[in-house]
Amino acid sequence: MKIGFDNDKYLKMQSEHIRERIAKFDNKLYLEFGGKLFDDYHASRVLPGFQPDSKLQMLMQLKDQAEIVIVINAEDIEANKIRSDYGISYDLDVLRLIDEFQNVGLYVGSVCLTRFASQPSAILFRKKLKELGIKSYCHYSIPGYPSDVAHIVSDEGYGRNDYIETERPLIVITAPGPGSGKMATCLSQLYHEYKRGVKAGYAKFETFPIWNLPLKHPVNLAYEAATADLNDVNMIDPFHLDAYGKTTVNYNRDIEIFPVVRAMFELIAGKSPYQSPTDMGVNMAGNCIIDDDACRRASEQEIIRRYYKCLCDKKRNGTTKDDLNKLELLMNQAGVSVHDRAVRNAALDKEEQTDGPSAAIELPDGTIVTGKTSALLGPMAGALLNALKHLTGIDKETDLVSPQAIKPIQDLKTVYLGSKNPRLHTDEVLIALSASAEDNVLARQAMEKLPELRGCDAHCTVLLSSVDEQICNRLGMYLTCEPKYEEASRLYHKN
Template identity: 50%
Template structure:
């Protein structure tokens, strides 16, 4: 894989820029835009960017850091799911806390934002208490966003409990967007200044990249990733007016900035920032070493987002305008849904054999497929074929004998929610057991890590166990917006 991003340079200059900002204040509340862990979007659009690079960078500063998590009560109530792993936001918070604690970070607390006495939220709070994790409740801020006098008063931010913090840098993070991070930071700034502490605010996010062109595919990929939120990359007109310099921001930051600037002025007593761009500490742009590689990766990501949103629409969890937004971005870049190499082979084979198929592009560039059989799901067939290819095992040799698979299929109880084939997880368990006595299987299993980052395309909406396992293998899966029961395949081109 060609690399377009210098990960080591990023760790160095990004940490330097954050430390430079901390010197302006006694205490810095740093809002983490995007993901602190597992930034798989950034790793896909910036080949060379390690998904956990941000947390590794912060590890160098961890003696001066404590972490505050925010989660919206609304997201808890509706069981909002993090798409990459298929787990709910509340579960994700607990997972992230555990990971950070193992790395030696100091976890301060979890803030429940927009709390309205929801029973499901109370259950989550009780769960956090059992884990001995301190929790704070923030309700809707009175007067927000227009009545500044009320917002910056005991009735507004003053109504929120003060979060006791001790260290120089407070990372304010969340399992996803719209979790109340900014409001939590501003509430804390109000309380800190009431106590005579010179506390400041800054924002650390990877996308959009402020010093790249507005219509750079990397910034357009950010729009595709946030199409459900309606985010649009825009020129920072505040920055242009103040400095005569073009910079890229996005609609939500630009819309809220006049209010944010006024609130900060009222709290701190001066204009700290002149533009949304000023608030950021992002150094992504300086670490791109091959722009062509990044542009190509970003275009592919936009197509992946299109398929994802089309499937969400088919499943009834997104309005049609969401994939339409992504389609407009594709049209601007003059690419279509067949831009990924794996799409046509899957559709063509499915049409030819009238069975579900998943195709995958190997590191060598070869494209292989897996189809549903009497015993195996398409995902199971695909991974078996892939690891055989990677291990140079002849096609006519079975890694798992049908005599092993059939009893497994008979043993596993069937329900209406389960397919009548062995899923990928079951097949991998069987392979693991077999590898103890079969060196060929052991070699094939060890090659599976080479599939990370590979593109795959399914002729149906992959769900449940197979989807989770493919994600664990870090395969970039796209799906046709077709349910598993649909046996009709068409190829329009």
């Protein structure tokens, strides 16, 4: 739980660096914004001290200069592509993002539909945007992209795309997910700006990999683990090494596309302002790490968590989008294994002692509390109550929720709702606890400790229900599970 990242320094340094980059061009910068603007929990897990909304707060310091353009691939609209973290389609996520930006006072200028080919769903989405008073533009697929540079940078290539009208010096290009066409949108706009006599610039804002950390630093390895489904690979930037004699880190897709991007710059502007993919970036996160060891330890745990998630996905679904072999390789490169996860070891020890599914939670002071399966509670619910008792200074044997308060909930589940499992899940035990807090001062004190569970690691020796997983996530705990079911002999397992 040690802080390893100076968030205030990051906000100040990052916004100043972007202002400097705007000034290098004709007071017009197209900034490709990678990753999540809201709720960047990966960054907060691997850089303890990084706030999930840091990138948003950084933009807020530039809000008088910034205009946001949201890019969405029309093919994703037609395919009804879903964001797994929110469970909503990409087109709905565009509307969500607009609301989020406007709620904090950031200006959203328009939406750009890339790879537009008059897809029926994309046409309907444009009509919806028009009804909502939101401007939209269309960009098209270009034959020969990205290799036929002469055709791309011509009136038949970028010239066919709509020119996105913008008002402010900093144009933030963001999207609901990868593959939306953010870079192509930026370069298309540069082409149109230069045709209009405006010498605009382009820059890329990606938090990971961190360019000025070593290639095999756990923070950068954790990024590879997070993108195991995209097959991203961190690499030494050969262009930067050749131009400046300095070793920096980038990732394969940017390195592979850079010769094409540089050639496009040369056709658009006469010469490229950048000698390497690293030059294009504006990320200052590496300069704000104040405890390298804390970030290393946090990143190692993230790699293990990604490995466990892959195992559990495979157990539940028979397949996984992540590359299990790659995650195993990343653990080896980081010099860690599942045995380096303390809550995992404690939970398995408890399971061996009780001969039943168990769970463990590591608290902010390093104490590990456990929970077992009982007649009243599931293992995670038991561990949750024990964690709150420890944080409140309440004896472990004290009942925060009386059996009399639990029984009506069990009756509701089994008698009236037809459940065969009488034990309380985490959401149900929290409801029982909150009901008890009205008359029980200890229960009320325990409830007040719930925020202290944010950032705590947790592990269960069996796969949990989706309800338990959601509660752990909403409490901000970093949960992993063993890839096995409580009743291994059953063919059907309700999530």
